[in-house]
Amino acid sequence: MTKAFLVHEPGGPESLQFEEIRVGDPGPGEVRLRHTAIGVNFIDVYFRTGAYPAPQSPFTPGLEAAGVVEAIGEDVDDLNVGDRVAYASAPIGAYAEARLMPAGRVVKVPEGIEDRTAAAAMLKGMTTQYLLRQTVPVNAGDTILFHAAAGGVGLMACQWAKRLGVTVIGTVSSDEKAELARQHGCTHLINYTQEDFVERVRELTDGKGVDVVYDAVGKDTFLGGFDCLRPRGHMVLFGASSGAPDPIDPALLQGKGSVYLTRPSLFNYIPDRNSLLACVSELFEVMQDGTVRAEVRQERPLSEAADAHRDLEARRTTGATVLIP
Numbered sequence: 001m002t003k004a005f006l007v008h009e010p011g012g013p014e015s016l017q018f019e020e021i022r023v024g025d026p027g028p029g030e031v032r033l034r035h036t037a038i039g040v041n042f043i044d045v046y047f048r049t050g051a052y053p054a055p056q057s058p059f060t061p062g063l064e065a066a067g068v069v070e071a072i073g074e075d076v077d078d079l080n081v082g083d084r085v086a087y088a089s090a091p092i093g094a095y096a097e098a099r100l101m102p103a104g105r106v107v108k109v110p111e112g113i114e115d116r117t118a119a120a121a122m123l124k125g126m127t128t129q130y131l132l133r134q135t136v137p138v139n140a141g142d143t144i145l146f147h148a149a150a151g152g153v154g155l156m157a158c159q160w161a162k163r164l165g166v167t168v169i170g171t172v173s174s175d176e177k178a179e180l181a182r183q184h185g186c187t188h189l190i191n192y193t194q195e196d197f198v199e200r201v202r203e204l205t206d207g208k209g210v211d212v213v214y215d216a217v218g219k220d221t222f223l224g225g226f227d228c229l230r231p232r233g234h235m236v237l238f239g240a241s242s243g244a245p246d247p248i249d250p251a252l253l254q255g256k257g258s259v260y261l262t263r264p265s266l267f268n269y270i271p272d273r274n275s276l277l278a279c280v281s282e283l284f285e286v287m288q289d290g291t292v293r294a295e296v297r298q299e300r301p302l303s304e305a306a307d308a309h310r311d312l313e314a315r316r317t318t319g320a321t322v323l324i325p
């Protein structure tokens with residue numbers, strides 16, 4: 001029998017119920033995967049609480065995992081039973097020992113990248129790729145502000161930005177997180193629970209402001225971020241760990257210096273097989289050359305998914321968390 005988490009009613013971490021499920025055989029274009037490691041992401045919290053509506057009820061959360069192909073359906077040409085694979089994609093349902101998955105959303109994991117590393121890297125790493133290389137392609141000499149720099153996406157973004165020659169100003173909530181982000185390539189650290197991050201950014205940039213603000217904290221930081229931007233700079237709002245920001249008047253963008261605002265999602269950047277492969281091959285390249293490491297900093301048995309959510313929501317984690325079935 002296979003076990004998976006099911007959410008029958010959105011709510012707190014206790015709404016994650018570990019139950020027996022029947023996975024069945026893969027249909028055309030599908031594979032059945034036996035998971036070896038499952039990535040935990042803040043988006044799993046949004047679905048669990050109902051902040052993001054789930055596609056069905058009950059549902060199994062999770063959008064990122066690594067594993068082994070256990071069975072293949074018809075019309076699957078490029079995968080074989082026994083292949084080591086990973087994904088970061090809908091359909092939701094990664095918090096499970098095994099599952100069915102569209103073969104087109106799954107990629108083979110190269111030699112030299114462990115399963116747990118792949119499970120830690122797929123969603124956070126592809127997010128970093130599109131944020132730094134596609135949403136606003138940043139270049140050597142640019143300066144960016146990256147909120148929650150010691151988080152899962154944050155630590156990968158610090159390393160990747162350093163690789164590109166970009167100066168990163170990172171915000172964090174503790175000295176320990178500041179040290180960790182510094183070790184991962186963040187140039188300047190601001191503890192935004194103690195200091196006014198807007199004032200510090202203006203000081204650090206000699207009043208000029210940064211080229212791009214990457215903000216997935218949301219409610220607590222969004223408005224302040226506009227005062228950190230240079231004229232015609234970019235505000236990239238990509239999450240809401242502290243809650244959804246209040247709506248703004250578009251005239252604010254003019255008032256803050258004709259700045260740009262976007263609210264991107266990974267899944268709009270990898271809508272088809274080609275864009276997925278382009279994104280993930282760049283990710284595997286920077287991982288394999290050692291410049292961007294996806295470190296598993298918290299590991300728990302799959303059965304402890306609720307505790308993993310408690311830690312993530314209470315800001316007790318750094319870098320990536322994985323669940324092991």
Ligand SMILES: NC(=O)c1ccc[n+]([C@@H]2O[C@H](COP(=O)([O-])OP(=O)(O)OC[C@H]3O[C@@H](n4cnc5c(N)ncnc54)[C@H](OP(=O)(O)O)[C@@H]3O)[C@@H](O)[C@H]2O)c1
Pocket residue numbers: 040041042043123124127148149150151152153154171172173174177216217220238239240241242243264265266267312313314315316317318319
């Ligand atoms: N749009 C996309 O494509 C996309 C893709 C992936 C992730 N995301 C977003 O990126 C963000 C980071 O995701 P992640 O999985 O790597 O999580 P994470 O950064 O490891 O965890 C969230 C971090 O946010 C900070 N934070 C600030 N205020 C908080 C609050 N009130 N409650 C909880 N945390 C708070 C905490 O860092 P400090 O303690 O240092 O403040 C916390 O560690 C999330 O908002 C996620 O939704 C978006």
